[in-house]
Amino acid sequence: MERRKFIKTCCITAVGLPILASTLHSCASAIHYATVTRKANRLVVKKTAFITIKNNKEIFRDFVLVKTEDMSFPICLYKTKNDTYVASLLKCTHRGCELNVGGGIYTCPCHGSEFTVEGNVLEGPAEKKLKTFETIIDDENIYIIQA
Ligand code: FES
Structure with missing residues (x-):
C-alpha cells in the first residue's frame, strides 16, 4: 500500500470509529420498556x-418493548405508520432465541435470521413468520390482544 493511501485509510478509520461507536450507543439507549x-x-x-x-424537544420512538412477569419473551410494539402498530413476539421461529431490535428489523443473535417489523422472514434459517398480535387503538392507548 502506498504511504499516502495508508495515511488516508488510517485517518478515515480514526474519524469513523468514534462516530460508529456514538451511533451504536444511541441505538442501544433507544430501547425502552x-x-x-x-x-x-x-x-x-x-x-x-x-x-x-x-x-x-419531544422525540417519537419507533418502537417500545412490552413485557410482563408471565411472559418469557418481550413483545415489540412497532409504530409502522401514523397510529398504526404491529406487535410481534421477539422469539425467533427457528430455535427460539430472543431477537434484537434495530435498524428497522429484528435480528437473531443465534444463527442470523432476520425479520421485518411486520414479522415476515427476510433471511433464514428461520422459515416461519413471527407470532404477531392484533392491536386496537383509542385516543390514549394501544391494546395488544392476546388470544
Ligand atoms: S434461533 Fe434464530 S436463527 Fe436460529
Whole structure:
C-alpha cells in the first residue's frame, strides 16, 4: 500500500470509529420498556410511551418493548405508520432465541435470521413468520390482544 493511501485509510478509520461507536450507543439507549397494564386478554400501553424528551424537544420512538412477569419473551410494539402498530413476539421461529431490535428489523443473535417489523422472514434459517398480535387503538392507548 502506498504511504499516502495508508495515511488516508488510517485517518478515515480514526474519524469513523468514534462516530460508529456514538451511533451504536444511541441505538442501544433507544430501547425502552413501556409500562403495561393488563385488562382481561389485553395488554394496555399508553401512546405516550412512544414520546420521550431530549434536549427539551419531544422525540417519537419507533418502537417500545412490552413485557410482563408471565411472559418469557418481550413483545415489540412497532409504530409502522401514523397510529398504526404491529406487535410481534421477539422469539425467533427457528430455535427460539430472543431477537434484537434495530435498524428497522429484528435480528437473531443465534444463527442470523432476520425479520421485518411486520414479522415476515427476510433471511433464514428461520422459515416461519413471527407470532404477531392484533392491536386496537383509542385516543390514549394501544391494546395488544392476546388470544
Ligand atoms: S434461533 Fe434464530 S436463527 Fe436460529
